[in-house]
Structures are given as C-alpha cells and as structure tokens.
Amino acid sequence: MKLTGLLGSQGDPCINVELNINAAIPHLPLMGLVTDFWIRMAKLYSSIEQGQATASVVLRRLLSRDESNDFYKANLHLGRIFKTEHILQHMTDPQARLRKRRGLLKGEQIHQLARDVNYANRGKITARDDKSQNLVCSCLTLIMACIVWGSRHRTPCY
Numbered sequence: 001m002k003l004t005g006l007l008g009s010q011g012d013p014c015i016n017v018e019l020n021i022n023a024a025i026p027h028l029p030l031m032g033l034v035t036d037f038w039i040r041m042a043k044l045y046s047s048i049e050q051g052q053a054t055a056s057v058v059l060r061r062l063l064s065r066d067e068s069n070d071f072y073k074a075n076l077h078l079g080r081i082f083k084t085e086h087i088l089q090h091m092t093d094p095q096a097r098l099r100k101r102r103g104l105l106k107g108e109q110i111h112q113l114a115r116d117v118n119y120a121n122r123g124k125i126t127a128r129d130d131k132s133q134n135l136v137c138s139c140l141t142l143i144m145a146c147i148v149w150g151s152r153h154r155t156p157c158y
Contacts, residue, residue, distance in 0.1 A: 037074040117143050
C-alpha cells in the first residue's frame with residue numbers, strides 16, 4: 001500500500017513524497033486489534049465523556065494491565081494513530097501551524113507580563129499559605145486584566 005502526494009503541491013515533483021506505509025509503520029498488524037476492540041474502546045471513552053468514570057481512574061486501570069494484554073495494545077495503537085494523524089496535519093496545514101504558534105506566543109506573553117508585573121522576587125510567589133497565595137494570584141490577575149484592557153481600549157492622546 002502506498003500514499004503519494006502526502007506533502008507539498010501535486011505539481012511539484014521535488015516536494016511530492018511517496019511513502020510505503022508498510023515500511024513507515026511497522027505496527028500495521030496491530031490495526032486488527034483496534035478493529036477487534038473498537039466497540040469496547042468506544043464504550044470506555046464514552047463512559048469518560050458522560051462522566052460515569054473519571055479519566056484518571058480509567059488511565060490507572062488501563063496502565064495496570066500487562067503489555068501482553070490485547071486491550072492495552074489496541075488502546076496504545078489507537079493513540080499512535082491519533083498522534084500520527086496530528087503530526088501529518090501539522091506538516092501539511094500551514095494555517096494550523098500558524099494558529100498553534102500564535103496560541104503558544106500568546107501564552108508566553110501572558111506569563112511574561114505576569115513576571116513583569118510581579119517583579120519582586122523574580123516573579124515568584126513567596127506566600128506560604130493557600131489564602132495568601134490565592135490573594136496574590138487574584139491581585140496579579142486583576143492588575144494584568146486592567147493592563148490588557150487598557151492596551152486594547154486606549155484612545156490616542158492629541
């Protein structure tokens with residue numbers, strides 16, 4: 001089985017890539033396990049989605065299984081499929097890469113603003129008890145919200 005033209009434009013032979021799936025994914029026989037346990041895995045994940053089980057409990061029970069357990073292998077392989085799909089989407093979709101980059105930069109900018117506002121002790125919260133830590137964090141959040149709001153709604157001074 002082969003995939004052609006996975007990356008790049010169809011007309012550019014320099015970027016056109018041909019992958020041999022059997023060579024790229026050595027665990028292809030495990031796909032049968034995923035199809036065999038598909039209904040059981042769907043029930044497991046829907047129980048998490050519906051709130052009947054917590055993800056931590058399910059994960060703990062799943063990880064307590066032996067690596068020779070077929071249900072464990074099926075879940076492991078399904079995770080690899082999702083990871084591969086995510087990587088391929090990241091490689092082929094420049095807009096998705098741009099959105100991820102913007103999100104990461106925005107998060108980094110917010111953390112840098114918090115460090116700049118809370119400049120004492122190099123931006124570290126030194127309060128020891130929970131009440132004091134919550135108070136410091138709430139004040140920091142309020143100050144940051146005021147700064148962000150002011151930067152977006154300021155009018156030019158003439």
